[in-house]
Amino acid sequence: MQWRLDSHRSIPASVNGVHAEGRGSSIRWTGCALMGVVNTTPDSFSDGGLYLSEEAAVAHAQRLVADGALLVDIGGESTRPRADVVPLDIELARTIPVIERLAADGEALISIDTRKPEVAAAAIAAGAHVVNDVGGLRDPAMVEVCASEGIPAIVMHMRGDPSTMQDDPQYDDVVAEVVGWLIEQATMAVAAGVPSVMIDPGIGFGKSVEHNVALFRALPLTDRYPVLIGASRKRTIQVLAQLDEAAPRDSGSVAAHLFAAHRGAAMVRVHDVAAHRQAFAVDRGLRGDAGPMES
Ligand code: HH2
Numbered sequence: 001m002q003w004r005l006d007s008h009r010s011i012p013a014s015v016n017g018v019h020a021e022g023r024g025s026s027i028r029w030t031g032c033a034l035m036g037v038v039n040t041t042p043d044s045f046s047d048g049g050l051y052l053s054e055e056a057a058v059a060h061a062q063r064l065v066a067d068g069a070l071l072v073d074i075g076g077e078s079t080r081p082r083a084d085v086v087p088l089d090i091e092l093a094r095t096i097p098v099i100e101r102l103a104a105d106g107e108a109l110i111s112i113d114t115r116k117p118e119v120a121a122a123a124i125a126a127g128a129h130v131v132n133d134v135g136g137l138r139d140p141a142m143v144e145v146c147a148s149e150g151i152p153a154i155v156m157h158m159r160g161d162p163s164t165m166q167d168d169p170q171y172d173d174v175v176a177e178v179v180g181w182l183i184e185q186a187t188m189a190v191a192a193g194v195p196s197v198m199i200d201p202g203i204g205f206g207k208s209v210e211h212n213v214a215l216f217r218a219l220p221l222t223d224r225y226p227v228l229i230g231a232s233r234k235r236t237i238q239v240l241a242q243l244d245e246a247a248p249r250d251s252g253s254v255a256a257h258l259f260a261a262h263r264g265a266a267m268v269r270v271h272d273v274a275a276h277r278q279a280f281a282v283d284r285g286l287r288g289d290a291g292p293m294e295s
Contacts, residue, residue, distance in 0.1 A: 003226045003266040004028045006196040008150025011129055015109045016070050024150060024195075027070075027109060027129070031284075032261035034276050035071045035111065035269040036064030037232065040094040045080040046233040046249075046271060057098045065108045068277035071130060073269060074098055074123070075113030079134050079158075079205070081166040091119050096126050103127020111154065117141035124149045134158055134205065136182070137189050147193030154198045154228055155185045159206025166206065174211040175218040178202070186225050198266065200228040204235060212236040216256070220264030229260040230269035254279045 008024040017029040040057045042049045051057040061072040076094035077086040086094075095112065102108045103126060111130035112123035117139060120131045124145070132154040137143050146153045157178045159169050171177050182199040189197050199222070201215045213236070221227050231237060237252035238245060250272040257268040258279055270276050 001264065001266070002028065002030045003033075004196070005130065005152040005198060005226070007129060007152055008195060009124075009129055011109060012106050014107060015065065016068055018070065018109060027152070029070055029266075032257075032265050032280070033070040033267045034068055034273050034280075035073050035228070035230075035267050036061070036067070036069030036273045037269060037271045038064065038072050038074050038098070039078070040074065040076050040098055041078045041086075043080075043083060044075075044078045048078065052094075054097045054101065058101045061098070061102055061108060061110075062105070064273045067273040069273045070267070071109045071111050072102070073111045073113045073132055074102075074128075075132075076119070077114065077116075079115075079162045081162060083162045085163075088116060088118055091116060092122055095119065096122050099123050099126040099128050115139070115142075117145045120145045121149070124151055130154065132156070134202065136202075137185050137194075143189055143192045143194060146189070150195050152196040152198070153189060153194050154200055155182060155189065156200040156228075157182055157202040157205065162205075169206045169208060169211065171211060174207065174214050175221075178215060179218070179221050183222060183224060198226045198228050200230065200269075203229060203231045209236050209239045213240075216259060216263070219260055226266035227264065228267045228269060229257065229265045231256045231260070232268075232270045232272075250275050258283060 005027045011025040038061045039047050051060050064072050074095050076091040102110055110128045111132045112128045113132045115135035130152050131146050134156045136155050159165055178201050186197040186199055203212050232253045233249040237249045241252040254275055
């Protein structure tokens, strides 16, 4: 399956699987691409504090691109359950210098993981190519930033906000409610001028393990928009694999994302890009067909 996100911004032509074309650019890929996570936070649930310095974050992002990431997702606010809200100036200080450095290199495709339109706007000015909004474009100012700058958006579903989202989440029909809401938001965004949208059911954002499993089983969710899945190291992996809380979760994350890729996910958001790249390549080699990550 071929995917594409349209942008008014020109993009580096040399990143894994990307083809720039025309006025503005399209990010194009086939199969399931990898988005590498770069958290410039002290408190992210699995890698908080590892990439707080600009140097460490830039080096990590470059490593993830070398390992095979199509996009690196730069975030300056943890959205784990009950995380503290980060003030605007701190989120800007954590993310913007990193994006400036990566953009100056010109060798990475960059997304900004934020719920704040001011951070999205500054990140775009610094060279970001995609906005990843775990708030799902609920804030009209976020739609306006993406539309006016001609930048594609990732629209994620979250029930409530991180401070309360895991307090006994309830749905009558989780798949219908999540997919229905995502399509409404994506359609609204495109009508408002956002050039292109990818949707994400938000694994772990206001959902029980059973809700998350139901969403996986319902993939590809829709054929109207490319779908992103982010289950990397999340509690669903721990529960399904029957792990202690502190045990590493990358092997289980690879299994979940390979499942998602076979069910039509266009992209998976992962911490360990190298492990995913290796697993997807072996899977493709054994199947000998159009498996995940063709490009
Ligand atoms: N998950 C996290 C953060 N951003 N963005 C999208 N589109 N989809 C996701 O599933 C998603 C996301 C949470 O993971 P992480 O960044 O590792 O942790 P934290 O929020 O604690 O920084």
